[in-house]
Amino acid sequence: MNIIKLNAIDSTNNFLKELSATQILDNFTTVVTENQRKGKGQRGAIWSSQDGKNLTFSTFINHNPAFTSELYTINIVVSLALIKVLEKYQLSQLHIKWPNDILSENKKICGILIENVIKSDRSIHCIIGIGLNVNQMAFENLPKASSMAILKNILFDKEVLLNEILASLKHHYNQLENPSLLWKKYHSYLYKKGTPVAFEDTSKKQFMGIIQGVSSFGKLMVLLEDDTIHEYDIKEIKMLY
Incomplete structure (x- = not known):
């Protein structure tokens, strides 16, 4: 090596x-x-x-x-x-x-x-x-x-x-x-998978979601309060923990 x-x-x-x-x-x-x-x-x-x-x-x-x-x-x-x-x-x-x-x-x-x-x-x-x-x-x-x-x-x-x-x-x-x-x-x-987590998007808006997993392209899959699952890339959100 x-x-x-x-x-x-x-x-x-x-x-x-x-x-x-x-x-x-x-x-x-x-x-x-x-x-x-x-x-x-x-x-x-x-x-x-x-x-x-x-x-x-x-x-x-x-x-x-x-x-x-x-x-x-x-x-x-x-x-x-x-x-x-x-x-x-x-x-x-x-x-x-x-x-x-x-x-x-x-x-x-x-x-x-x-x-x-x-x-x-x-x-x-x-x-x-x-x-x-x-x-x-x-x-x-x-x-x-x-x-x-x-x-x-x-x-x-x-x-x-x-x-x-x-x-x-x-x-x-x-x-x-x-x-x-x-x-x-x-x-x-995967950290916080299946539990409610606070996030912040690029406009500084904060929201809650439940992490479902990561997609094959590396995007974070989040269950939102309207029961839809949205995929985010690294530049779109950050986790508040």
């Missing part, structure tokens, strides 16, 4: 994206850094991480889905791979908050950002960015954030964690031949 270790870099996703554009990479080629100066999150947010305390890395997969609608299964693979490793360390109340945050005890401990580059031969370069809060003990002005160390009151070996996550990614990626099983597991961890 090709692991590129860098002391400091703006973004592991950008570095790996540029690398994949200039040379042929093996699947699961990984770039990891101790200091990510301009880490990216969903909706253009900045992912902030204390130097040397957490796992910030990106992994490359050359994916060849039969249909574009199968692209979201990569999100499922990554989320379940992380959940499996965290369960080993007995993190409790683990959930996947749509579209791809990992929560423990209702606190965000991991963020995932997957960027897809469609090539001329229709293959897709998937750049999988992962930020896992491992040994950071304080999150200023981030009341919904936590770390493995805070939740378990011990420090963790980041090198061991990285290798376990990459092995879990490989294992779950090889299960793509049985997508229905992956979807079933994903929905079993």
Whole structure:
């Protein structure tokens, strides 16, 4: 397995994206850094991480889905791979908050950002960015954030964690031949599924809905008060929790 270790870099996703554009990479080629100066999150947010305390890395997969609608299964693979490793360390109340945050005890401990580059031969370069809060003990002005160390009151070996996550990614990626099983597991961890949740749309209007699941295109399916089910993409709503 090709692991590129860098002391400091703006973004592991950008570095790996540029690398994949200039040379042929093996699947699961990984770039990891101790200091990510301009880490990216969903909706253009900045992912902030204390130097040397957490796992910030990106992994490359050359994916060849039969249909574009199968692209979201990569999100499922990554989320379940992380959940499996965290369960080993007995993190409790683990959930996947749509579209791809990992929560423990209702606190965000991991963020995932997957960027897809469609090539001329229709293959897709998937750049999988992962930020896992491992040994950071304080999150200023981030009341919904936590770390493995805070939740378990011990420090963790980041090198061991990285290798376990990459092995879990490989294992779950090889299960793509049985997508229905992956979807079933994903929905079993989906945060607030089946319960009333407050949402806010792009016009700042707040409303209640009940999460039914996620569509094959990665849209959140919400049962509204008029008994209709509406599908939302990541830019259309945010969950208030």
